[in-house]
Amino acid sequence: MIGYADELVSHDEPFQDLIYAVLGHYLVVQDLQTANRIYNQVKPLQINVVTLAGEVLGHTGFIRGGTNHRNQSDFVGRQEQLQALVTEIDKLKQGIDLRHTQMAQKELDIQRTKIDIEAQSAEIKKMEEELANLKVELGKMTFEEASLQETHHKQLTERQHLLGEVSQLGQNLELQAMGADDLTSRRQQLGQIANQLSEEIKNQEQHVAGVSARLQEINVLVAKWQSDHESLRREMESIAGQIRETSDLIRMRTEETDRARKEILELHTVNEEYHQRIEELKEKREALQAELTALEEQQYQTNTQVGEQEKAIRSERGKLDELAESVHKIELRVSELKLRLENLKSRMRDEFEYTLQRGPVDETFNAQETGKRIEEMREKIKEVGPVNLLSLKEYEQEKERMEFLQVQRDDLIKARKNLTETIDIINATARQKFMETFEQVQQNFSQVFSKFFEGGRASLALQETADPLEAEIEIFATPGGKKMSAITLLSGGEKSLTAISLLFAIYLHKPSPFCIFDEVDAPLDDRNVQRFTNALKEFSRNTQFLVVTHNKMTMRAADQLYGITMEEKGVSKVVSVKFDSNQNGNAAG
Structure with missing residues (x-):
């Protein structure tokens, strides 16, 4: 196994996600045999296996043949990459259009908010003017009330004084008879003056009561206007905060749009380069097609010559078969003679304990002395004694023990094989259940996280290992409006909400x-x-x-x-x- 295709391609950092989306699910191996061996292991992970010769084993079951012609393989790969880039460009354009629509909607909302703020500001200004007028009127009323109270106090004092004079005049009238008419007239005048003063006092008291009621109403109205003014002030502060947040969001969306435009321009440049590369590959393909036509013509001529040579070979092969048959007969004869020689050697070795060897005849060989030596050796064999007859029984016992151990060994091997198959089945079932659960939890985690963080994105990823049951799980979480490269950069509250989101995602599954x-x-x-x-x-x-x-x-x-x-x-x-x-x-x- 060589590695994943996205790791074998050199590229710039901005194209990391694009390269992973195009090549991240392709595993490159040496040959088709290796691909067939690991295909069943990576198929549940939805990974396609590609050989150096161009064969493709898809995770959906399709198989695509390859060729050793490197230019054709490069051309097909470039076409697939080009199609993927066009699809990615369309997606980015759709995202840009959506963002433009959202920005236009936000601008309309801002305009409406500004109009509302201006209307509320005018209303607040009007209310402030009315409040100032009411304060002025309240001051006037307060001053008028004080003046009336002072006048009322003076009139009460004057009334008391006049009543005292009337009482004194009455006493004088009783004591003195003279000047009765003058005093009576004076008394009547003073009585009229007292009545007039009483009427004026009543009128002033009624006027004071009306002024007090009006003053109370003005105080209530002033308190109401002050409460409304405070409420509008808080509402204006809230709207101003919303405007600032909306402005920040528009600025962020504008920056993202600029980055997307730059990426689209870069993708257009890459697309043009791919088009140029495709045109070059087309020209090379036409040249190679012409060479292929010439080679096919040459191959036809070569096949004609080969046919003629095969006829000559078949004729020579007949002669060769006849010679082979003769050689076979000779070999049978030689084998027969070798067998007789082996029998003789075996007999000499068993009876005379002598090994025959091929060589020249020894001229000093003495048959009589050799016969005497053979007799002496036979006597020595007799002196050795009889053969141990229990050895055969011991051999049978050991053989029976060996067979028993062999049966035990076969049973253990069979049990081990069954256990291995059972473990493989359990592991396969566990991997399948784990991947299903992992996919469901990943979807739930993304949904729950987006509820906690508006505009946030989160996902789970397994490390790229052969066995998913032993792989570590990585958490990727990005709150809305932030760009995090690692979860360790999140704040304490964000980490806690991320953990709660993962807990609820697992809870939703089970x-x-x-x-x-x-x-x-x-x-x-x-x-x-x-x-x-x-x-x-x-x-x-x-x-x-x-x-x-x-x-x-x-x-x-x-x-x-x-x-x-x-x-x-x-x-x-x-x-x-x-x-x-x-x-x-x-x-x-």
């Missing part, structure tokens, strides 16, 4: 009746705590969650609350509170 969280909301801010509690409410339809927390927002979202307190040192006490749906809803509001 729900459980109970789930316990121990202060998982500690690193979260209020906004993320609200998202977390919303997710708990959504999943609590089928699962009962036990949450250990110190966060008030999480406590407020609970159905039942258990508190641990220590009224006395060393003595813990459990206090529980159960919320009904109405109270919980009011508390949440």
Whole structure:
């Protein structure tokens, strides 16, 4: 095995994702035999196997033949890459159009927001002017009230003085008879003046009461306008914050659009280079086609010559067969003589303990002395004694023991084979179940993460190893508006939400009746705590969650609350509170 195709291609860093999308699922091996051997292992991973000769074994079951002609293989590969690049360009264009539409919508929203802000600003300015006028009128009313109170006080004093004079005149009238008519007239005049003053005092008191009521109404109206002014001010601050966030989002979208345009321009440049390369390959193909036609003509002539030579060879082959038959007869004769020679050697070795050797005849050989030596050796054999007859029985016992051990060995080999097959079946089933579960959890993880982080993306990936059961799982998470190269760069709250997203993704694949969280909301801010509690409410339809927390927002979202307190040192006490749906809803509001 050579390696994955995307790792064997030299490219620039901006094209990493594009190269992986085109070549990431192709594994390059030396030959077709190696491809057939590893095909079944990589097929569940949806990986295509490619040989150096150009044969392709697809994970869907198709097989494409190859050729040793390198230019043709390069041409096909370039066409596939070109098609993939065109598809990627179309996708990028669609993404750019979508982003332009989103930007236009955002601009319309901004314009509407600006119009609303201007209208609200005009209304606030109008309200401020009315508030200033009311304050001026309130000052006038206050001054007028003070003046009336002072006049009323003076008139009361004057009335008391006149009443005193009237009383004094009455006494004088009783004591003195003289000047009665003058005093009576004076008394009547003073009485009329007193009545007039009483009427004026009543009128002033009514006017003061009206002014006080009007002043009360003005105070209520001023308080209302002040409350409305404060509410509008907070709303303006909120809208201004939304405008800033929208401006930042537009700026980010604009930067992404610029980058996408640059990538499209680069892809267009690569596309033009591929077109030029295709034209060159077409010219080379035409030249090679002409050479192939010439070679076919030459091959036809060569075949004609070969046919004539084969006729001559068949004639010579007949003669050769006759010679071979003669040689075979001679070889049979030689074999027969060799067999007789071996029998003689065996007999000499068994009876006379002498090994015959081919060589010249020894002229000093004495047959009589040799006969005497043979007799002496036979006597010595007799002196040795009889052969051990128990050796045959021992041999049978050892043979029986050997056969028993052989049967045991065969049983162990068979059992080992069965265990190996069972383990392979279990591993295959486990890999299949693992990959199915992994795909489902990966989809759930991406969906749950996007709910926690608007515009965020997350995925799970297995390390590229032969066995997925032993591969490590990598987590890729990018919150909305950020570009992270590693999960270690996330903040504590983002890491916690990512872990919760993965937990809920596993839960969606295989729900459980109970789930316990121990202060998982500690690193979260209020906004993320609200998202977390919303997710708990959504999943609590089928699962009962036990949450250990110190966060008030999480406590407020609970159905039942258990508190641990220590009224006395060393003595813990459990206090529980159960919320009904109405109270919980009011508390949440």
